[in-house]
Amino acid sequence: xxxxxxxxxxxxxxxxxxxxxxxxxxxxxxxxxxxxxxxxxxxxxxxxxxxxxxxxxxxxxxxxxxxxxxxxxxxxxxxxxxxxxxxxxxxxxxxxxxxxxxxxxxxxxxxxxxxxxxxxxxxxxxxxxxxxxxxxxxxxxxxxxxxxxxxx
Amino acid sequence: xxxxxxxxxxxxxxxxxxxxxxxxxxxxxxxxxxxxxxxxxxxxxxxxxxxxxxxxxxxxxxxxxxxxxxxxxxxxxxxxxxxxxxxxxxxxxxxxxxxxxxxxxxxxxxxxxxxxxxxxxxxxxxxxxxxxxxxxxxxxxxxxxxxxxxxxxx
Numbered sequence: 067x068x069x070x071x072x073x074x075x076x077x078x079x080x081x082x083x084x085x086x087x088x089x090x091x092x093x094x095x096x097x098x099x100x101x102x103x104x105x106x107x108x109x110x111x112x113x114x115x116x117x118x119x120x121x122x123x124x125x126x127x128x129x130x131x132x133x134x135x136x137x138x139x140x141x142x143x144x145x146x147x148x149x150x151x152x153x154x155x156x157x158x159x160x161x162x163x164x165x166x167x168x169x170x171x172x173x174x175x176x177x178x179x180x181x182x183x184x185x186x187x188x189x190x191x192x193x194x195x196x197x198x199x200x201x202x203x204x205x206x207x208x209x210x211x212x213x214x215x216x217x218x
Numbered sequence: 219x220x221x222x223x224x225x226x227x228x229x230x231x232x233x234x235x236x237x238x239x240x241x242x243x244x245x246x247x248x249x250x251x252x253x254x255x256x257x258x259x260x261x262x263x264x265x266x267x268x269x270x271x272x273x274x275x276x277x278x279x280x281x282x283x284x285x286x287x288x289x290x291x292x293x294x295x296x297x298x299x300x301x302x303x304x305x306x307x308x309x310x311x312x313x314x315x316x317x318x319x320x321x322x323x324x325x326x327x328x329x330x331x332x333x334x335x336x337x338x339x340x341x342x343x344x345x346x347x348x349x350x351x352x353x354x355x356x357x358x359x360x361x362x363x364x365x366x367x368x369x370x371x372x
């Protein structure tokens with residue numbers, strides 16, 4: 067089980083239109099609608115925002131991983147959005163966020179959820195991986211970069 | 219004899235916004251994995267953290283898949299995935315707490331509490347009042363001890 071097993075090209079947004087956290091989350095969730103795993107889109111958005119209110123998932127280095135365990139999702143989903151100008155996510159280091167991975171899981175999927183969250187955080191520590199995502203020209207290059215660094 | 223009389227009430231409770239780093243520091247020095255109740259501002263029980271779940275953060279995601287294949291030998295103790303510093307802030311109690319768990323009502327009988335815990339294969343369970351407010355933790359040995367006590371063995 068890897069992030070790339072769940073992240074499809076059409077769940078990736080190369081250039082986020084949104085310039086703030088809430089809209090960016092909504093924009094990525096919109097792209098996940100076609101997964102068929104969103105049982106209640108509005109609830110998923112509000113659960114993600116509620117989780118953000120408990121503590122920002124902007125972990126620094128231009129990365130945010132908004133996530134929620136919620137019964138608004140069936141199984142596990144992950145989406146990605148890139149913002150070149152950056153979005154204010156109230157990150158730990160105070161910097162704007164360029165790379166947003168958004169994760170959602172059914173509450174019963176705790177093990178899978180924690181492991182993929184840990185795996186993704188580890189991948190994102192790698193500055194070469196972050197650079198590959200930032201320089202990706204299209205969504206297929208985003209998926210390629212993830213698969214390449216997952217296999218390292 | 220009521221449950222409330224033998225329930226351990228001096229228990230560390232946490233809020234769902236507590237970070238993984240704060241949680242680990244709070245339980246530094248504990249030798250076993252405690253059951254940690256998660257309460258809201260009204261002291262109502264909303265979840266339970268089993269520190270066993272933290273082991274998942276140390277294991278690569280592939281392990282779970284391989285475990286289903288009988289002939290694959292898995293070293294259960296392989297901590298291949300090194301936790302990264304930012305996980306201490308990224309992960310909070312809300313992310314790791316179990317929301318589906320058994321509770322014992324403080325007014326219940328010892329026998330019923332014993333049966334509930336045996337059936338769900340739990341050796342400890344949170345005790346709540348009628349309004350789901352957290353009271354304490356009951357261990358199965360507390361019940362067994364009390365039974366011996368009633369027969370004047372101890």
